[in-house]
Amino acid sequence: MSPARNFLRLLMVALALTAIAAGCSEKRTRIVFLTNGSDPFWDACRSGLEEGAKKYELEKAGYTVSMEVNNGKPQGQIDKLRQFASQGDVAAVAISVIQADNAAIIEEMKNLQAKGIKIITVDGDVNREKFPDARPYYIGTDNIVGGRVLGTAGKAILESRGKTEGGYVQFAGFTDNDNARNRMNGFKEAVGEAFTEKDRMPDGMDKSKARDNVRNAIANHTDLVALVGIWAYNAPAIAQVVTETNSRDKYTVVTFDAQAVAIEEMAKGNIDAMVVQNPFDMGVQTVRLLKAMLTDDQATIKEMFPSAGQPNGDIYTTGLRVVAPDGETPLKPELFDTKTVEFMKLSEFREWLAKYKLTSS
Amino acid sequence: MSPPSTSPQSRLPLRFNELALLAAIVVVVIITAAVDSNHSYLRQPYTSFRDIARNVALLGIFALGAGVVIIAGGIDLSAGSMIAFSGTVCASTMMLLAPETMINMRPVGPLVAFCGIAAAILSGFLVGTLHAWLITAVRLPPFVATLATLVGLRSFARALCGYVTAKTLGGSGNTEINVYDPYFSFIRDHIWYVYVPVFVALAAFTYLLLGSTVLGRHIYALGGNEEAARLSGIRTDRVKWFAYCFSAVTASIAGVFYVADQSVASPVNQGVGYELNAIAAAVVGGCSLQGGIGTVPGIIFGVVFLRVVIDSVAKLIKSGSDIYEGMIVGIVVVLAVTFGQIRQIRASGRQLFPGMLGVIAIPTLALSIGIITAMTTANVTYLKGLDVWIGLGVALVVLLTLASVKLTQVSSKP
Numbered sequence: 001m002s003p004a005r006n007f008l009r010l011l012m013v014a015l016a017l018t019a020i021a022a023g024c025s026e027k028r029t030r031i032v033f034l035t036n037g038s039d040p041f042w043d044a045c046r047s048g049l050e051e052g053a054k055k056y057e058l059e060k061a062g063y064t065v066s067m068e069v070n071n072g073k074p075q076g077q078i079d080k081l082r083q084f085a086s087q088g089d090v091a092a093v094a095i096s097v098i099q100a101d102n103a104a105i106i107e108e109m110k111n112l113q114a115k116g117i118k119i120i121t122v123d124g125d126v127n128r129e130k131f132p133d134a135r136p137y138y139i140g141t142d143n144i145v146g147g148r149v150l151g152t153a154g155k156a157i158l159e160s161r162g163k164t165e166g167g168y169v170q171f172a173g174f175t176d177n178d179n180a181r182n183r184m185n186g187f188k189e190a191v192g193e194a195f196t197e198k199d200r201m202p203d204g205m206d207k208s209k210a211r212d213n214v215r216n217a218i219a220n221h222t223d224l225v226a227l228v229g230i231w232a233y234n235a236p237a238i239a240q241v242v243t244e245t246n247s248r249d250k251y252t253v254v255t256f257d258a259q260a261v262a263i264e265e266m267a268k269g270n271i272d273a274m275v276v277q278n279p280f281d282m283g284v285q286t287v288r289l290l291k292a293m294l295t296d297d298q299a300t301i302k303e304m305f306p307s308a309g310q311p312n313g314d315i316y317t318t319g320l321r322v323v324a325p326d327g328e329t330p331l332k333p334e335l336f337d338t339k340t341v342e343f344m345k346l347s348e349f350r351e352w353l354a355k356y357k358l359t360s361s
Numbered sequence: 362m363s364p365p366s367t368s369p370q371s372r373l374p375l376r377f378n379e380l381a382l383l384a385a386i387v388v389v390v391i392i393t394a395a396v397d398s399n400h401s402y403l404r405q406p407y408t409s410f411r412d413i414a415r416n417v418a419l420l421g422i423f424a425l426g427a428g429v430v431i432i433a434g435g436i437d438l439s440a441g442s443m444i445a446f447s448g449t450v451c452a453s454t455m456m457l458l459a460p461e462t463m464i465n466m467r468p469v470g471p472l473v474a475f476c477g478i479a480a481a482i483l484s485g486f487l488v489g490t491l492h493a494w495l496i497t498a499v500r501l502p503p504f505v506a507t508l509a510t511l512v513g514l515r516s517f518a519r520a521l522c523g524y525v526t527a528k529t530l531g532g533s534g535n536t537e538i539n540v541y542d543p544y545f546s547f548i549r550d551h552i553w554y555v556y557v558p559v560f561v562a563l564a565a566f567t568y569l570l571l572g573s574t575v576l577g578r579h580i581y582a583l584g585g586n587e588e589a590a591r592l593s594g595i596r597t598d599r600v601k602w603f604a605y606c607f608s609a610v611t612a613s614i615a616g617v618f619y620v621a622d623q624s625v626a627s628p629v630n631q632g633v634g635y636e637l638n639a640i641a642a643a644v645v646g647g648c649s650l651q652g653g654i655g656t657v658p659g660i661i662f663g664v665v666f667l668r669v670v671i672d673s674v675a676k677l678i679k680s681g682s683d684i685y686e687g688m689i690v691g692i693v694v695v696l697a698v699t700f701g702q703i704r705q706i707r708a709s710g711r712q713l714f715p716g717m718l719g720v721i722a723i724p725t726l727a728l729s730i731g732i733i734t735a736m737t738t739a740n741v742t743y744l745k746g747l748d749v750w751i752g753l754g755v756a757l758v759v760l761l762t763l764a765s766v767k768l769t770q771v772s773s774k775p
Contacts, residue, residue: 038536038629046535069519069536072630199680205630207623208419212675215412219401220679236624244550245408260539261624264466359464359539 028091028117031058031065031290033283034080036098036124037072037173037205040259040360041232041279045123047358048283055284056291063091063294065287072173072205074099081108085115092118092290094139100127100178106134118293122282124179136293137305139285139316141277142340143179146256146320147186149341153273153322153331154226154254155191160330161252166225167198169217171234173205180230183256187228198224207233214241229255232262232360235274239265258323258349260359266325266346273331276321276349276361285316321361323349375658378647381700382662385693386669393673398743401676413665413672415552418560419618420638421664425567426611427639428660432571433604434584434652435496435503440612440639442514443488444632447616449518451481452538452626453525460529466541474544478617485613488514489606496605497598511636518628537627540620548621556618563611568657580604584652641690642667645697666697678737685737692733714767723763731756 033049035042046067052058053065070076077098084090085108093112097105106126110133112119123140158166170187172180188197198221203209214227214237227242229235235255239262242248248270255262258276265271285304292300307313321342324331333343344352353361375383394402402409423440430437452463455477459469469477488510495506523534548555571577579600582590591597615635620626646663648655670693675682706713714722735752738744744751 038627040535040537040539043535043537069629071633202683204683206633207625207627207631208619211622212412212416216675216682219405219409219412220399220676222399233623233625240549240624260466261541264541359466 028089029063030087030089031063031092031094031287031294032084032090033065033067033122033286034077034084034093034095035067035069036077036096036177038069039232041257041277042067042069044358044361045279045283045286047356048280048285049287050283051280052284052287056288058287058291061291061295063291065290070098072098074102074105078102078104078108081105081112084117085111090117091294092120094120094122094286094290096122096124096140097126097178098124099174099176100125100181101130101176106131109134118290120286120289120293122286123277123279124177127178137289137314137316139289140282140318141179141320142315142317143182144186145317145340146275146277147183147188148190149186149320149322149336150183150228150254150256150273150275151187151190151192152335153275153324154187154228154252155195156330156335157252157254157272158191158195158225163225163252165194165196167196167221167223168226168228169199169201169221169224170197170228170230171201171203171210171213171217171238172230173203175200175202183230184228191226195225203234205231205233207237210234210237211241214238215245218242218245218247224251226252226254229253232257232259235259235262235271236265239268239270243270258353258361263346263350263353263360266323269325272325272329274323276323278318278321279361280356280358281318285318289316321349376647376656377704378700379656379659379662382646382659382666382697385697385700386662386666389666389669389673393669393676396743397676398679399676409672411552413668414557416668416672417665418552418556419615419622420635420642420668421560421661422563422618423608423612423615423635424639424642424660424664425563425657426608427636428643428646428648428655428657429567429571429580430503430604430608431640431643431648431650432584432652432655433580433600434587435601435604436507436640436650437492437605437608437612438504438507438636438640439488439492439510439514440608440615440636441632441634442511442518442636443485443609443612444616444619444635445628446488446514446518447481447484447613448620448626448631449522449538449628450484450613451477451617451620452540453521454480455540455542456525456529456538463538463540464530466539468544469542471544474542481613481617482610485610485616486606488613489609490602492605492609493598493602497601515628522626522628536629537625539625541624545621545624548618549624559614559618563614564657564661567607571657576600576603581653584654586653638667641694645694663697666693685733688733689737692730712767712770714763714770719767723767724760726763727756727760730759 049065049067058065068080070080084093099105109119119135120137120139121135125138126134170184174180184200199217201213201217203213210233227238229238236259238253242251242253253271254273255271256275258274262271262274266274288300289304304316305313319342320340321344322331322336323344323346326346336343390402394400427437427440455469455473456463458473458476462469492506495501496503522536522538526538527534571580579595582595583597583600587597619631642663643655643660644650645666646659670690671686674686674689678685731752734755735748738751739748
């Protein structure tokens with residue numbers, strides 16, 4: 001028999017086996033969480049997914065949950081969404097959208113929905129005004145509120161230091177990402193017009209670039225009074241650059257999220273306030289909602305979204321914490337709306353992390 | 362080939378393209394110092410110098426490796442992934458040796474830190490060996506072999522990170538490993554004690570290796586003509602083994618430094634695309650992608666030139682500089698390499714703008730440079746409002762200059 005025939009036979013056997021395998025995996029059982037990039041923030045969320053799977057007995061319902069880490073680029077999310085569409089076992093997808101206005105990502109999300117795959121956004125939403133039908137629900141921080149909380153904290157610290165005007169720069173991975181944009185807008189609104197936004201500097205999730213951005217901001221804007229970290233890794237980047245340049249006393253440093261390194265930097269006095277989201281709870285609530293959607297559990301959906309159908313009724317807000325350093329700080333719990341914000345000193349926050357075996361949030 | 366002693370130019374301490382690059386660096390620095398509204402280079406010379414030195418050292422370390430491979434007639438596309446891989450190997454080794462200490466972000470001690478760094482550098486040697494085996498024994502083209510590891514190593518690093526953190530922390534593993542050891546903080550905070558001396562030592566080693574050793578001459582010979590080198594008795598496989606190991610080891614050293622710089626090993630996005638920066642620096646510095654040509658001073662000037670231009674863009678365009686950075690760096694890379702070849706173009710009698718291709722290229726270049734000038738000057742505080750006029754003026758000057766070059770070439774044609 002000729003080698004060509006042998007090859008053709010092998011090919012046919014392989015195709016037949018593939019077809020059988022495809023037939024076997026028809027049942028959609030997998031819930032996938034797609035991140036926007038790599039960050040310890042998502043490790044805490046992954047722990048939440050595992051906790052949610054236990055708490056809401058996901059396995060008993062015939063589903064599993066896993067996390068897919070994107071490479072920090074929109075193309076990465078588009079490719080992953082296309083893969084999910086072609087994999088027969090994906091039942092539901094939760095995604096932290098990397099670019100709120102990216103039509104290609106939205107298109108792939110709609111394709112998944114058209115195939116009957118449930119899809120929600122978590123942490124990073126789509127632009128709701130432009131693409132209202134891209135997803136039915138969003139779980140995460142109300143980022144505008146988060147930005148306002150950070151702005152309120154920043155303003156209080158600046159005023160306690162006798163600063164009533166000056167410039168600030170905001171740092172994020174992408175400035176056109178929905179959560180980054182909302183946080184920055186919220187900060188700008190709350191800190192007030194007396195302080196001028198000098199720049200919004202994106203780093204494309206390159207941590208070396210994040211540090212270079214802080215160095216350039218300090219060199220370029222001589223009237224800066226505050227440095228604002230919008231994404232989790234921006235906090236250690238700012239803290240370490242102000243240490244390296246011996247300029248800590250010149251700037252108020254306020255940041256989002258609490259990476260393990262950022263927590264250490266706050267303990268060393270290099271960060272004045274952190275507004276901390278709850279990625280652990282985002283993970284838990286993601287499992288809760290997607291299981292309810294997959295099993296048509298309308299009671300749970302109603303409980304999570306009591307105002308569904310009304311403006312912003314499709315948003316489930318996970319809590320925010322303001323973490324202040326131990327010792328003297330101008331930040332007080334009464335500065336914030338206690339319904340949405342929990343105020344904590346650093347040592348209390350560390351105790352909370354230890355309770356759930358987390359190193360960051 | 363360009364072993365230093367065989368060329369009459371070697372009587373000069375620097376070659377033509379190296380002198381041109383040095384002059385270009387000085388010009389960029391002077392322009393930045395003068396045009397920057399904050400005059401950062403004049404008011405804060407130490408801080409500015411230190412920031413550029415840090416980035417030069419970090420890029421320079423693995424650009425030297427990329428340069429040696431290019432001179433040897435190969436290419437290493439895997440440097441960025443090697444950086445991520447070696448950083449992950451370093452952090453994973455420390456995590457396995459001292460899990461509790463790493464999780465609680467306490468000092469791991471000199472022995473564990475040493476083991477982590479040694480494992481990272483060993484991983485570089487092993488990956489370099491793998492490259493050499495794929496290229497010399499399996500006979501894969503260097504482009505394909507290192508393209509495979511460019512993709513594969515990052516994925517391997519991600520899997521390793523997940524596996525090690527799952528083993529040590531439980532659960533399904535993490536995507537990053539925090540490194541908060543004082544030895545690594547020391548590396549980050551004292552660039553004059555570690556980054557810069559390591560870069561200088563590596564540059565001196567490479568300079569001596571290429572210029573004063575038999576192996577160095579064999580590297581040039583291999584890059585110049587592999588067949589001739591083999592027939593003359595050079596064990597080319599061994600030379601390639603050294604070149605690819607040197608490249609991977611320099612990238613692994615850079616990987617450890619990036620972990621120190623960022624306090625984290627992050628395999629997903631650490632070092633993404635950095636291999637192209639290293640190759641660009643080597644090419645700007647005069648290394649020929651055909652092999653056999655290139656010098657260590659050239660590579661160093663190439664690195665300094667790239668970093669100075671990037672810093673200059675950030676200083677001159679104060680807000681949103683990242684938008685223009687790639688565009689401007691791309692242009693200066695093309696200009697630098699073209700300028701370095703001007704003498705060869707003249708000597709060969711070749712036209713820079715031949716025929717219809719040249720006729721269309723001239724207005725295209727003038728228009729592009731004019732638009733870029735207008736867009737960038739719109740952000741320079743001193744020049745606000747004049748952007749369109751400056752752009753038009755620059756476009757016109759470029760158009761007339763290039764047209765006169767074309768006319769001169771046409772009229773001087775025999």
